[in-house]
Amino acid sequence: MKQQIPLYLGIDGGGTKCKARLEDAQGNLLGEGLAGPANPVRGLALSQQAVLDSTLMALEQAKLGQGQLPSVNACLGLAGVNVALYANQYKNWRHPFAKLHVMSDLQAACLGAHGNQDGAVIICGTGFNAGAYINGQLTEVGGHGFELGDHASGARLGINAVRRVLEAIDGLCQHSSMTKAITSYTKCSNASALFETYHKATPSQFAALAPIVIQYAKQGDVHAVEIMRTCAAYIDLVVERLQKLCPPRFSMIGGIAEPMFQWLNKASQDALVDPLHSPEEGAILFARNNEH
Amino acid sequence: MKQQIPLYLGIDGGGTKCKARLEDAQGNLLGEGLAGPANPVRGLALSQQAVLDSTLMALEQAKLGQGQLPSVNACLGLAGVNVALYANQYKNWRHPFAKLHVMSDLQAACLGAHGNQDGAVIICGTGFNAGAYINGQLTEVGGHGFELGDHASGARLGINAVRRVLEAIDGLCQHSSMTKAITSYTKCSNASALFETYHKATPSQFAALAPIVIQYAKQGDVHAVEIMRTCAAYIDLVVERLQKLCPPRFSMIGGIAEPMFQWLNKASQDALVDPLHSPEEGAILFARNNEH
Numbered sequence: 001m002k003q004q005i006p007l008y009l010g011i012d013g014g015g016t017k018c019k020a021r022l023e024d025a026q027g028n029l030l031g032e033g034l035a036g037p038a039n040p041v042r043g044l045a046l047s048q049q050a051v052l053d054s055t056l057m058a059l060e061q062a063k064l065g066q067g068q069l070p071s072v073n074a075c076l077g078l079a080g081v082n083v084a085l086y087a088n089q090y091k092n093w094r095h096p097f098a099k100l101h102v103m104s105d106l107q108a109a110c111l112g113a114h115g116n117q118d119g120a121v122i123i124c125g126t127g128f129n130a131g132a133y134i135n136g137q138l139t140e141v142g143g144h145g146f147e148l149g150d151h152a153s154g155a156r157l158g159i160n161a162v163r164r165v166l167e168a169i170d171g172l173c174q175h176s177s178m179t180k181a182i183t184s185y186t187k188c189s190n191a192s193a194l195f196e197t198y199h200k201a202t203p204s205q206f207a208a209l210a211p212i213v214i215q216y217a218k219q220g221d222v223h224a225v226e227i228m229r230t231c232a233a234y235i236d237l238v239v240e241r242l243q244k245l246c247p248p249r250f251s252m253i254g255g256i257a258e259p260m261f262q263w264l265n266k267a268s269q270d271a272l273v274d275p276l277h278s279p280e281e282g283a284i285l286f287a288r289n290n291e292h
Numbered sequence: 293m294k295q296q297i298p299l300y301l302g303i304d305g306g307g308t309k310c311k312a313r314l315e316d317a318q319g320n321l322l323g324e325g326l327a328g329p330a331n332p333v334r335g336l337a338l339s340q341q342a343v344l345d346s347t348l349m350a351l352e353q354a355k356l357g358q359g360q361l362p363s364v365n366a367c368l369g370l371a372g373v374n375v376a377l378y379a380n381q382y383k384n385w386r387h388p389f390a391k392l393h394v395m396s397d398l399q400a401a402c403l404g405a406h407g408n409q410d411g412a413v414i415i416c417g418t419g420f421n422a423g424a425y426i427n428g429q430l431t432e433v434g435g436h437g438f439e440l441g442d443h444a445s446g447a448r449l450g451i452n453a454v455r456r457v458l459e460a461i462d463g464l465c466q467h468s469s470m471t472k473a474i475t476s477y478t479k480c481s482n483a484s485a486l487f488e489t490y491h492k493a494t495p496s497q498f499a500a501l502a503p504i505v506i507q508y509a510k511q512g513d514v515h516a517v518e519i520m521r522t523c524a525a526y527i528d529l530v531v532e533r534l535q536k537l538c539p540p541r542f543s544m545i546g547g548i549a550e551p552m553f554q555w556l557n558k559a560s561q562d563a564l565v566d567p568l569h570s571p572e573e574g575a576i577l578f579a580r581n582n583e584h
Contacts, residue, residue, distance in 0.1 A: 041491070084484050141462045144483060145491045148455055163440055170433045172529045191436060192376050199333070199437045237464045 005071035006098060006291075009058070010283030011051055013038025013078040014105060015126035015146075015155070016204045016255075018047075020054035021280040022062055022072075030064070033057025037204060039079040039127070040086040041145055048093060051076060069096040075287035076101070077108020077279050079127055082140060101286060105279060106131045106140065112282025113251040113275035116289070120247035121275070122238060124231075125254035126207040128153040130238045132247045139245060141238050146203040152231040152238075154256045157213045158206030160227045162198050166191055178216035178224040185212060207255070214259040232263035239268040251275040297363035298390060298583075301350070302575030303343055305330025305370040306397060307418035307438075307447070308496045308547075312346035313572040314354055314364075322356070325349030329496060331419070333372040333437060336381050343368060344388075361388040367579035368393070369400020369571050371419055374432060393578060397571060398423045398432065404574025405543040405567035408581070412539035413567070414530060416523075417546035418499040420445040422530045424539045431537060433530050438495040444523040444530075446548050449505045450498030452519045454490050458483055470508035470516040477504060499547070506551040524555035531560040543567040 007030070012019045018038035022030045033054035040047040055074070056066055074097040081087045082104040090102045106129045110121045120132035128150040129143040146155050165182050168175040169191050186209075188194040198205070216224035235252075242250065250271050252261070261269065277285075299322070304311045310330035314322045325346035332339040347366070348358055366389040373379045374396040382394045398421045402413045412424035420442040421435040438447050457474050460467040461483050478501075480486040490497070508516035527544075534542065542563050544553070553561065569577075 082484075083487055085488055140483075141464065144458050144487050147491050147493075148451070148458060148487060159440070166436050166440060170530075171533050172433065191432075192374075195375055195436050195440060196377055199439050201439075238462075241463050 007064075007068060007072045008284045008287050009055060009072045009074040009097070010108070010280035010287065011038070011054065011074065011076040011078070012105060012108060012279035012283065013047065013050060013076060015039045015042070015079055016207060018050035018054045019280050020051075020058040021278070021284060022055075022058040023284055031058040031061030033061065037202075040089060041080040041083070042202065044086070044089050047078065047080075052096075066096075070098055072097045073099045073287045073291055074101070075103065075108070075283040077103055077105045077283045079105045079129065080145075082106065082129070082143060099287070099291070101290060103283070103286065105129060106143075107133065107138070108283040108286070109253055109275075109279040110282065111285050112277040112279045113253060114249045115276045116282075116285045117249070118247065119249035119251070120242045120245065121250070122235060122252040122257070123254045124152050124154070124235070124252065124256050124260060126154050126203050128156070130242065132242050132245050134245055134247060139242070141241055150203070151234040152260065153203070154207030154210035155203035156206075156231060157227055157256065158209035159198075160230070161209050161213050161223075162186075162194060162206070164223045164227070166194060173223070176216070176221050176223045177219065178213065178221040181212050181216060182209060185209065210256055214256070217263075228260070228263045232260060232265075235260065236265045236268050239264070239271050243271055249273055253279070299356075299360060299364045300576045300579050301347060301364045301366040301389070302400070302572035302579065303330070303346065303366065303368040303370070304397060304400060304571035304575065305339065305342060305368060307331045307334070307371055308499060310342035310346045311570075311572050312343075312350040313570070313576060314347075314350040315576055323350040323353030325353065329494075331371040332378040332381060333375070334494065336378070339370065339372075340385060358388075362390055364389045365391045365579045365583055366393070367395065367400070367575040369395055369397045369575045371397045371421065372437075374398065374421070374435060391579075391583070393582060395575070395578065397421060398435075399425070399430070400575040400578070401545055401567075401571040402574065403577050404569040404571045405545060406541045407568045408574075408577050409541070410539065411541035411543070412534045412537065413542070414527060414544040414549070415546045416444050416446070416527070416544065416548050416552060418446045418495050420448070422534065424534050424537045426537055426539060431534070433533055442495070443526040444552065445495070446499030446502035447495035448498075448523060449519055449548065450501035451490075452522070453501050453505050453515070454486060454498070456515045456519070458486060461486075465515070468508070468513050468515045469511070470505065470513040473504050473508060474501060477501065502548055506548070509555075520552070520555045524552060524557075527552065528557045528560050531556070531563050535563055541565055545571070
């Protein structure tokens with residue numbers, strides 16, 4: 001099938017997965033793709049591979065081959081490239097696209113959530129990031145990666161759950177349904193096994209435990225509830241901070257956004273509205289508006 | 293100088309430094325040595341090099357050469373070897389000593405602190421570890437390494453301080469004297485620079501910031517005080533847990549033990565007594581008692 005150029009590609013690349021969306025010149029969805037982690041903090045080659053894999057998957061779904069890559073106007077929204085080091089690494093990429101824009105996942109999310117208009121956004125997925133674009137100015141809050149930040153993220157829920165299991169094993173707190181569920185899921189019944197499995201685990205591996213925490217928090221499990229409340233309190237702080245900038249719209253997106261919502265305070269809940277579009281649609285909006 | 297064999301070597305190897313103590317058969321101190329990190333979790337080769345470096349330094353101070361190594365009865369107390377994986381790695385070491393015992397830093401500390409008698413010990417240095425030896429039985433609490441545990445350690449004080457600086461930069465809390473001092477010490481004035489310097493930093497690099505936290509906590513700095521209190525609350529839990537085993541003696545040692553003491557609750561303060569000897573002396577006690 002011969003496709004009329006140009007094509008438009010939007011990428012939303014986070015710590016666990018990379019989503020691609022391909023549209024034609026008229027804005028019709030041609031195909032979508034999904035690949036692995038695309039955060040360059042965990043490896044540039046891995047990140048670029050995820051971008052290409054998800055793109056080729058989207059092309060394939062559109063019944064197009066990789067021969068079409070030189071017709072693609074691409075915009076990547078990537079976690080991690082808010083750090084200058086990783087943004088610079090991406091600048092030197094000998095990419096196969098007609099044109100390439102690289103922006104933070106935050107900017108793509110904001111463009112999508114508010115339909116290319118001003119607004120603020122909180123992303124809580126595997127990692128955490130938040131910010132506001134107002135009058136052309138970006139204010140970023142939080143993020144800073146798994147080790148130093150991401151205080152309200154799937155990875156943080158997961159590592160806090162593992163820590164709580166270790167504390168229960170140590171006799172520093174009681175076991176609960178959640179610690180037992182984590183023990184069962186991880187197949188680690190003692191501290192040494194948990195250490196060997198998790199002391200160098202990736203954010204994705206920790207985030208894989210987040211659904212267990214979320215599930216048991218809903219049931220009132222004492223440890224799960226405390227972990228959710230700690231994360232929610234951090235989000236409340238971020239909402240309060242960004243509200244001072246009076247964003248016209250404010251959304252929270254990402255894999256744990258929906259289950260986190262009920263744990264936020266009322267002021268945060270009142271501040272947040274549904275996003276209009278996805279981050280990958282936000283990236284495509286940018287590619288269209290910056291074609292020439 | 294010709295030395296009468298055998299010689300006795302005790303090693304206390306932690307996440308930041310490795311201390312060696314060399315004694316003769318009569319218990320006279322012949323020499324001491326100090327080398328880099330000896331925790332095998334951060335690298336087996338590095339750990340064994342630190343053991344050898346500190347040993348050769350002690351031999352040199354004793355005016356003995358490395359030709360004496362085959363006369364040395366050695367006992368190493370090492371952080372990390374409570375994990376089976378690292379203990380096994382050490383078992384396969386083709387070491388140069390007459391005899392080699394490897395034990396956890398916790399066991400060496402306990403033997404030293406209580407003169408080869410039963411007791412409990414908390415080690416808070418770069419990392420954290422605690423436990424009790426009572427009637428030949430070891431009960432371990434805490435530890436589990438920097439990522440998953442070490443909740444009251446120099447490394448934890450340091451990373452919490454870096455996190456607080458990032459939160460102040462984000463406008464989520466106020467700057468304080470401590471955050472300004474950390475900014476000045478690290479020469480990182482923005483989030484991106486802090487991220488690049490510290491997102492993959494070692495426990496030692498974080499622990500290097502602990503003296504700043506300790507200093508400002510003494511002066512009542514709001515962030516430093518909260519960081520110290522959080523660590524102290526964890527130690528209080530550990531003390532309470534180990535007190536249930538009724539240890540005849542209970543000591544707290546390590547680089548941040550003395551400055552932490554004033555932040556503990558009264559029950560913890562009342563429970564703790566001064567150690568009798570150092571961990572490296574504890575290791576030597578073991579080498580002497582298990583010579584044949």
